[in-house]
Amino acid sequence: MNVYVTGIGVVSALGIGVAANQDALASGRTGIVSCETRKGPKLKGCLSLSDEVLKSRLGLELSAQVPRTAMLAMLAAEEALGDTVMHTDIRSGFINGTTTGGMDLSEAYFSALYLEEDDSEMVKLLTHDLGTVTQLVNQRLGFTNYVNTLSTACSSAANAIMLGARMIKAGMIDRVLVGGVDALTDFTVDGFGSLMIYDSEHCRPFDEERVGLNLGEGAGFLLIENDKSLAQSQNKVLARCAGWANANDAYHQTGTSPEGNGAALAMIEALKVAQLTPSAIDYLNAHGTATKNNDNSELSAIDRVFEGVDVDFSSTKANTGHTLAAAGGIEAVYGIMSILTGAVFPNLNWKNKMLSSDRKPVLTYTKKEINAVMSNSFGFGGNSTSLIFTKA
Amino acid sequence: MSQQVCHIKWNADGLIVDGQQADLLPHEGGLKELLAAYYKSLGLNYPKFHKMDNLSKLGVLGVAMLSAQYDLSAYADDAIAMHFQNASASLDTDWVHQQNINEGKAASPANFVYTLPNIVLGEIAIRNKWYGENLFVVADSFDLERWMKTNQVLFDQNKAEAVLGGWVEVLEEKFELELYFVVKQ
Amino acid sequence: MDLKLELKEKLIDQLNLEEVKPEDIKDDEPLFGEGLGLDSIDALEIIVILDNNYNIKIGNPEEARDIFHSINTLATYIEANQK
Numbered sequence: 001m002n003v004y005v006t007g008i009g010v011v012s013a014l015g016i017g018v019a020a021n022q023d024a025l026a027s028g029r030t031g032i033v034s035c036e037t038r039k040g041p042k043l044k045g046c047l048s049l050s051d052e053v054l055k056s057r058l059g060l061e062l063s064a065q066v067p068r069t070a071m072l073a074m075l076a077a078e079e080a081l082g083d084t085v086m087h088t089d090i091r092s093g094f095i096n097g098t099t100t101g102g103m104d105l106s107e108a109y110f111s112a113l114y115l116e117e118d119d120s121e122m123v124k125l126l127t128h129d130l131g132t133v134t135q136l137v138n139q140r141l142g143f144t145n146y147v148n149t150l151s152t153a154c155s156s157a158a159n160a161i162m163l164g165a166r167m168i169k170a171g172m173i174d175r176v177l178v179g180g181v182d183a184l185t186d187f188t189v190d191g192f193g194s195l196m197i198y199d200s201e202h203c204r205p206f207d208e209e210r211v212g213l214n215l216g217e218g219a220g221f222l223l224i225e226n227d228k229s230l231a232q233s234q235n236k237v238l239a240r241c242a243g244w245a246n247a248n249d250a251y252h253q254t255g256t257s258p259e260g261n262g263a264a265l266a267m268i269e270a271l272k273v274a275q276l277t278p279s280a281i282d283y284l285n286a287h288g289t290a291t292k293n294n295d296n297s298e299l300s301a302i303d304r305v306f307e308g309v310d311v312d313f314s315s316t317k318a319n320t321g322h323t324l325a326a327a328g329g330i331e332a333v334y335g336i337m338s339i340l341t342g343a344v345f346p347n348l349n350w351k352n353k354m355l356s357s358d359r360k361p362v363l364t365y366t367k368k369e370i371n372a373v374m375s376n377s378f379g380f381g382g383n384s385t386s387l388i389f390t391k392a
Numbered sequence: 393m394s395q396q397v398c399h400i401k402w403n404a405d406g407l408i409v410d411g412q413q414a415d416l417l418p419h420e421g422g423l424k425e426l427l428a429a430y431y432k433s434l435g436l437n438y439p440k441f442h443k444m445d446n447l448s449k450l451g452v453l454g455v456a457m458l459s460a461q462y463d464l465s466a467y468a469d470d471a472i473a474m475h476f477q478n479a480s481a482s483l484d485t486d487w488v489h490q491q492n493i494n495e496g497k498a499a500s501p502a503n504f505v506y507t508l509p510n511i512v513l514g515e516i517a518i519r520n521k522w523y524g525e526n527l528f529v530v531a532d533s534f535d536l537e538r539w540m541k542t543n544q545v546l547f548d549q550n551k552a553e554a555v556l557g558g559w560v561e562v563l564e565e566k567f568e569l570e571l572y573f574v575v576k577q
Numbered sequence: 578m579d580l581k582l583e584l585k586e587k588l589i590d591q592l593n594l595e596e597v598k599p600e601d602i603k604d605d606e607p608l609f610g611e612g613l614g615l616d617s618i619d620a621l622e623i624i625v626i627l628d629n630n631y632n633i634k635i636g637n638p639e640e641a642r643d644i645f646h647s648i649n650t651l652a653t654y655i656e657a658n659q660k
Contacts, residue, residue, distance in 0.1 A: 038496075099508060101481075106490075114494045130481055130530045148538075149530045151481055152510040159527060163542070170545045186493055187486070191507065194499035196621060196638045246525045247470065248517040253505045255617060265470065265523055380505065381514030383526050428595070439614065442595040498628050501621035502592070 003165045003242075005389065006235035007223030009079030009179075010333040011072045012320040013045035013216050016057075017079055022337055025345045026365050030319050032202055032214050037189065043202060045216025045321025046184055047072070067102035067127050068217075070136040073181035076219035076329070077137055081177060084223060084233050086142055090174045092229075093146030095164050096134040097156025097180030099325040102127035104183045133181070146173055151325070153379030154287075155246070156180045158328025158387055161222060162244040168226045175229040179221030179329030188324060189215055195254065203290035203322075205315035206299065206361045208352040213289045216321020220329025222336070239336045242372070243274025243388030254380045255293050260301030262384035263287075263376065267305045270374065270386040278306045281388070282370040283344045285331045286361075287378045288315020289322050294378065299357045312368075314347035314361045328377035328385065335373035335389050343367050394540070394547055394555075398462045398573040400454055404566070409457060423565050427453060434460070438519065445485040445506035447562040448515040451476070454571045455516050455556065462573060464520070464556075473525035473552035474513045475542060478561040481509040481530050512560060524552060534559035534570055547576040580652050591626050592619050604648045612647075620645055632660050 010017065013031025014024035024031065032045045054071040055062055073096065086092060109124040127136070134149040146167070150160050157180025164178035182188075192198045197212035204210040224241055225233060247269065249262025256263065271278060284306075287298055295315075302313065316334055323330055338344060347361035375387045401408040406415055419429040427449045431441055434456050441449060458464070464472065485506045492499050505511065510528040517526065525546065531538075536558075543555040559570040585599040594613065606612045609620070620641055627633040633655065635641050644654045 107493075110490060110494050129483075131532065150528065151508065151530050152513075152526060152528050153508045163527070163545075166545045166549060170548050172541070172545065187489060187507075190493055190499045191489060191501075191504035194501040194504050194621065194625070195618075196501075196624075246527075247523050248474075248514065248526050250514075250517040250521055250523050252518070252616070253511055253514055253618070262523065379510070380508055381510040381512075381526070382517055383510055383514070439594070439596055442593040443618075498625050500625055502618050505618055 001169050001171065001226055003168045003240060004225050004230055004237045005222050005239040005241055005336055006225050006230065006233065006237055007080040007082050007084065008238060008333045008336050009076040010218070010220045010330055011047060011076045012218035012323065012330055013047055014319055016047070016075055018333065018337060022341065025316065025319060025334065026343065028346050028348060028365065030202065030348055032216065032321050037186065042189060043200070043214045044184055044189070045214060045323070047217060065105065065124065065127055066136060067133060068104045068183040069098060069100055069102060069181050070133045072183060072217060072219040073133065073137045074140055076179065076181070077141060077177060077221045080221040080223045081141060084235060087232050090229050090232055091145045092143050093164070093173050093176040094134070094138050094141060094143040095148045095150065095160040095176060095178045096137065097150045097152070097160040097325045097328070098130050098133055098182055099151055099153060099156060100182045100185050100188065101130040101133050103185045103187055107186055141177065143177065146176070152383045153381055154324050154327055155377040155379035155383045155385040156325035156328065157220060158332070158375070158377035158385040159246060161241065161328065161332055161387055162246060162385060164224055165241045165244055168224060175223070175225045177221055177223050179219065179332070180325045181219035182217060182324040182326045184215060184217040197291045199290065202349050203318050204349040205288035205290040205317055205347055206295050206354060207350050208354045210290045210292065210295060212291050213317065214321045216323045218320060218323045218326045218330050220326055220331070220333045222332055237392040239339050239389045239392055242390040243270040243276065245269030245273060246383065246385045249382035249384055251382060256297040256378060258297055258300065260297035262382050263298055263301035263378055264304050266384040266386040267301065267374065267376070270388050274388040274390070276372060276388065278309045278311065280372050281311055281374045282368070283335070283338050283373045284311050284313035285335050285373060285375045286313050286315045287376040288317055290315070290317060295354070296356055298376065298378070299354060299359060302359065303357050312344045312362050314345055316345055318348035328375065331375045331377065332387055332389070335375045338373050339370045339389060339391050342369055393577040394543060394574045395577050396572055396574050398458050400457055400569065400571040402454065402569040409461060423567055443502060444515055446567070447482060447484060447509070447560065448506060448512040450562055450567055450569050451512035451560045452515055452519060454569045455520065458571060458573055467553060469521055470524040471553040472522055473546050473555045474516060475527045475539065475555050475557040476513065476560050477529045477531045477534055477539060478509060478559060479530070479532055480561060480563045482507050482511070484562050484564060543574060580655065581648050584648055584651060587626055587630065592622055602648060606647055608645055608647060627655070631655050633658050
């Protein structure tokens with residue numbers, strides 16, 4: 001059973017929509033900027049539009065209680081869905097990966113409570129949990145047969161895509177919107193700060209001198225369909241979802257194993273599912289968070305899986321920041337954009353080759369025919385996922 | 393098709409392992425002390441246990457009890473998939489991190505690393521050296537039918553020979569574990 | 578209280594070393610690797626302990642490696658840098 005990608009939607013620090021993101025990636029622009037926080041300035045990949053602006057763009061009442069996370073997801077999900085209409089004969093679903101949920105509003109409440117002793121906004125906690133964000137988004141989309149929320153750290157969206165593709169393949173569903181979302185929060189910025197892996201300068205994926213990541217926010221969704229759904233929707237096929245795999249690194253709560261065991265297992269298995277050899281991959285959008293640990297183990301895994309193959313790879317996290325649960329969705333969209341436009345996106349801020357490997361990332365926007373892309377997403381808890389998309 | 397071979401249900405009312413009901417072990421204090429009592433009685437020699445949050449402890453202990461009932465070592469290291477659900481994600485631990493932020497204190501890295509619900513899967517994987525699939529789903533209540541349906545997808549596509557998981561929920565002193573081990577037929 | 582004993586008690590409490598007693602930790606034994614089996618997260622947690630209890634800030638975890646070698650090196654560093 002074929003799994004077709006027929007819609008893509010993305011929101012990131014680079015802007016709203018596929019076109020804005022394509023322009024920024026092609027011109028090597030970053031969306032990471034210095035933002036004021038309670039603990040001084042921090043570099044973050046934030047979408048430069050306030051909650052109020054997002055509400056008016058989405059036609060929501062200014063007084064409506066909608067977390068920023070839900071709004072980012074609505075924008076990307078609606079772009080991916082396009083004018084596809086629901087049909088009673090088509091079993092349709094929505095699978096959303098997120099880790100921050102409605103935490104942005106909870107923080108606004110706590111901040112008012114602790115700094116100004118104002119407890120009037122306690123109602124803000126009602127949209128805290130992850131499932132509520134999924135439900136708020138789905139109220140606009142109207143999926144009925146299957147709605148689910150996954151939370152597996154930074155591979156959440158990639159796992160949502162994998163689960164959707166598998167359900168189509170197993171004949172359990174005909175059409176499913178898959179991906180993920182996370183908004184920026186003090187919770188995550190402070191937390192990564194405590195792990196001392198938050199770079200005070202622009203992050204440098206795969207550079208020997210890298211010291212850590214910058215966080216970002218956004219959402220990325222794909223509409224995937226089977227033949228039956230496609231016949232009804234008449235959507236154009238953008239790409240195929242061809243391979244997927246998840247493995248556990250079984251090494252440490254947050255750190256990855258030096259050899260990248262989980263990463264290698266996921267990449268090898270995804271190639272097997274897609275029935276492709278490593279040399280068939282024209283572009284690899286790496287997880288590439290720019291932490292010492294991730295890039296070291298990911299490159300070591302790439303060295304093993306792609307032995308003897310000089311695969312074009314880059315991390316787009318220096319453009320968007322690490323968008324956590326959304327990363328796998330945003331980067332899947334970028335992978336499909338790479339197929340559609342025939343181009344490899346450059347890895348920004350790279351100067352020094354890593355000592356542990358001979359490989360270096362692609363540094364300039366390079367046009368070439370792209371038939372297959374791989375997208376990696378690795379999360380805390382050892383959760384490692386690799387996806388493969390191929391030309392329609 | 394699949395077959396359920398082991399079932400554990402554990403909450404404040406007691407512990408049921410494959411239909412055998414037992415009272416909770418005596419302990420002084422709350423959930424932390426209760427989990428410590430089981431750690432001792434199971435004879436786990438794993439000091440790292442004490443660093444975990446209660447959600448991870450509950451999952452790790454549940455799997456240790458299941459291993460005592462059923463031989464899991466016969467499976468290859470990537471043949472057992474883990475698939476869990478809960479309602480509160482990691483809220484129990486998130487709250488500690490949020491309080492540090494609220495009070496302007498330095499965040500605790502040892503606490504922050506547990507502020508994701510799937511870390512319990514990571515801890516079980518580390519302890520058992522399992523490299524198989526992991527999935528964590530957030531839902532209002534345990535939906536056994538949906539849980540089994542998703543497992544069927546894994547079995548159909550030869551992704552796993554067995555699935556271990558179910559419901560693992562902790563919020564303050566309330567806890568609930570419903571652990572299943574199902575094998576492909 | 579003796580700084581070294583105080584440090585041992587703080588480490589046991591903050592790093593949840595439930596099965597360890599202060600007298601089990603030798604002053605000159607390595608804290609990481611073999612010794613107490615501490616890991617990278619424990620090292621970050623010790624940085625927080627120094628900040629909260631002794632007002633000592635360590636900005637670079639690389640720096641911490643030598644300072645955190647043993648109870649002796651840790652105590653020497655605290656005595657020299659405490660404000």
